[in-house]
Amino acid sequence: MANSSSASAGHEKYYVPESSSLAVRATIGLILSVFGAAMVLNDMTFGGAEESSTSVWVLTTGLVFFIFTLASWFGTAIRENLAGMNSGQLHQSYVLGMFWFIFSEVMFFAAFFGALLYVRQFAGPWLAGEGEGGRMNGVLWPGFEFAWPPVTTPQEIVGGVDSQVIANNGAFVSQEKSMAPADAHAWYAWLPMWNTLILLSSSATVHVAHTAILAGSRKKFNRWLGITVGLALIFLGLQAAEYYEAYVLYGLTLNSGIYGSTFFMLTGFHGFHVAMGMTMLLIQLVRSVRREHFTATDHFGFEASSWYWHFVDVVWVFLFLFVYIL
């Protein structure tokens, strides 16, 4: 990190683009997207289905606009770099930007891991009348016992929505099976384990690709980067298979109480990040194959994507530990 920064860059001019319409275009795309998304969700939950077609249009227009703007934004940044406008100092700004962006992502996941921890350590036992925080809760949920993975929801124990004391909180149906190893058909059919292996090795392959580009070997770089993208695809495929298993075979859904909530939110957001990371790597691959971008000393686009990929990988390790194993 240190070598490329200020030392040599001292008297190079820092490139400040004169003006740019990118930001405003990206804003339009982003705002249309979220406004449309909010409309769609409201149609879904609060009725008004007849209007939903316009909502979907707003959403898709926004998304398309947004994605194209991002593409042209990154394209601009790449062209500037190729034109030699980027000093070492600017490169360092990109490095810092990417680093702190990833840090913010870590904190986003921290919120969900925190929720999982809280539910398992505190709220769950309290609902079952254990611990100082809930010793009187038996009055509300008589007979509820807490276990992880949970076998029931408090609501079901008291006889479903109609007979619970708490009014109007939705209907939560517990799953028949959880995603813990105990519920797997056989150890070798337990998808999360395979997924862990796949992601871990993809971290290794992307690292090999990195050493390849550092050594200036494009062929090797392309090969290993391609393998990484392939592994990512397999991961997503297995994840989809697992979701199918959960939803259809195990009855584990978003409605399955807190287990379903934390399971799908954590793995879902992770899966989304895998898809993002994969797209990033894929773009780098295309750049290298089609345009011969990247040299041994100049390959920030790839480097940033690979950091992101390692981050996604680390998140999975925690996920595997706290969601599946423990």
Place this chain on the structure above:
Amino acid sequence: MGEHHHGPAQGISRWLFTTNHKDIGTMYLWFSFAMFLLGGFFAMVIRAELFQPGMQLVEPGFFNQMTTLHGLVMVFGAIMPSFVGLANWLIPMMVGAPDMALPRMNNWSFWILPPAFLMLASTLFMEGGAPAFGWTFYAPLSTTYAAPSVTFFIFAIHILGVSSIMGSINIIATVMNMRAPGMTYMKMPLFVWTWLITAFLLVAVMPVLAGAVTMMLMDIHFGTSFFSAAGGGDPVLFQHIFWFFGHPEVYIIILPAFGVVSQIIPAFSRKPLFGYASMVYATASIAFLSFIVWAHHMYTVGMPIAGELFFMYATMLIAVPTGVKVFNWISTMWRGALSFETPMLFCIGFLILFTLGGFTGLMLSIAPADFQYHDTYFVVAHFHYVMVAGAVFSMTAAVYYWLPKWCGRMYNEAMGRTHFWISFIGFNITFFPQHFVGLAGMPRRIPDYALQFADFNMMSSIGAFIYGASQLLFLYNVIATVVAGKPISDEKVWDGAEGLEWTVPTPAPYHTFEEPPLVPKPAGTI
């Protein structure tokens, strides 16, 4: 392409497409001022309804919408963007950088704000009305029991978060990477330091807030049960996540204010800041502590006693580094050569009133006592002392202090001082009596109250109108200065001002420090 640096483009495209930190800073500042007026208007509705017991102007449900939007607009629309604007204007000049590190992203951080607030404000006209669950939006009032507009609110929060995160990343990159040679960390002006630490807080907690609203979104639309006991979740979980964001948030609001005060007091004391290094360490300690005190907002939710004690002790500790700062400021004034131009007046106002608000904060931190204070007007008084007299006063001071540099024109000093005195008096008439009604038992967030609270509420409302009116004077003064103030040209508008931003011509040219400046040598000071 971009070879010859000239002045700004003409017309609207200058502002839409700009990548210039000064333009972007200006837009942030004006935007936040507009939001301040909007949030202030909501406050006026609140105070007008509370002028007398009984319902006069609005319905209870609408009152809650006003309270909610007032809090949200003030915190996210007025205070935070105003300090980001200040950071944009000043940090590159203070560290000797040509611009912010990532100029296009800088523009984007700004431009997503106005539409996000438009979206938030548009909820007022939606079916079921605007969010009415307080700026803290506790579940399940904000989930199962909320109006459909909550979805728009959630996405608005997401966008504000994205804006803050990008803004902060930019600030971090600028400070870490763009300092002129010789501008070591311990030579940076304190405003830069406080912002660096604030930016770190923002990057750490805004994503957590995004997580919280995302869980809300899932609970509302997709049947998850994060905040519902029936499914095995817990409404209090929401509060933990919210305050993990929310408490650092209040220091996000005040730390840049500390930075401003640390620039201005030395200037008008004509004496270097006392204890520069300890100021830096104190700021860092406050930031660190801010992560482990969040549940002091939740003393009454029924935490186990161990938690209660931990959060009480940790919260009390914050008084120590904050005290260090207060003492340092006063020592800076001690045996200086003091003069009392408007910026200094607002800083002294800040010093007195913020400390008062800090004291009530300390009282609130005492858990058993908080059982009586919690969710009463005592809390409202506390946080307006730290946020209005703290953040807003120091922001006002900053505008008076740097405005001449920005636009090359001097504001009207007499009008400035008048503004200060009306503000100071109006503020205290508004919020001091709220301590009394709070202690006497008036809950917050109520549109109507029992008769024994009537007199002080009327007083409070009168004060609020006075204070509000004084802000119009401020608005007038700023516009008059920008349009027709007395032109000035000396680089150092104030004889005691120190720092790189005072070495460039007045008004500050469109581009400064295209070549890194030579950093002067007043070690350990500024």
Place this chain on the structure above:
Amino acid sequence: MGRVFSGAVLAFLSPLAAAQNQINMSPGVTEIGADIFELHMLIMWICVLIGVAVFAVMFYSIYAHRKSKGHQASQFHESTKVEVAWTVVPFLILIAMAVPATSTLLEVYDNDEAELDILITGYQWKWKYEYLEESGEPVAFFSNLVTSQEEIYNTDEKGDNYLLEVDEPLVIPTNTKVRFLVTANDVIHSWWVPEIAVKRDAIPGFINEAWTRVPEEGIYRGQCTELCGAYHGFMPVEVHAVSRDEFDAWMAAKRGAAAAQTQLAMQTLSVDGLMDLTGKDDG
């Protein structure tokens, strides 16, 4: 002394303020209330003293070190000695505050060995009280605001207990350790009676505990203190503390009509009371 100080502030601030305006926390009637009150006064006075000391220095400086008086600025900017001092001294002061705070907190959390358990459930926007006793017919009822719409909308004279009066107050015996089990049915509420220093959040799905022992007979009023929707400001708490005998008599009478009463309360009170304030009853 506290009264004098606050009185002075008040007189300075407001010609409006009449004598009956309460400006301080009430010590209440219970032991814990008094403890909390003392704690409150202690920290307040410590803060006042620190404030006076700190601002005395500042104002002296403002007075004596003015440029307009020709004062020359000295240039000192560091002193490890004083900096250590003003880090350590506040720390010690904080410890002095933390000690009584901790012991009071332990008292507040001493929920065991209650003689009477009452389940309090918050609803939008009323309270339900249930006496949990091993034997006898269960007694349970709702408690609604009775202040009329006319008073609220200013067409009628407002009564003395405007917004603080209910149709059926909670009745508890004096000199008895009463434990409140607090929960909610819909959103979060908070049950607060300042005079007995009990404030506990009512969380749907969880039960929080709190307790009191009221030595004096009397009527104690409070309010919901957690924003719970449109009529959050309109769900007061009214507690009547009566002698043990009176309480037993009241209980017996309640029990007599218990079954029917509970039924009735459930059915009628959910539709009248606050609901007709707006004319709508969405949940």
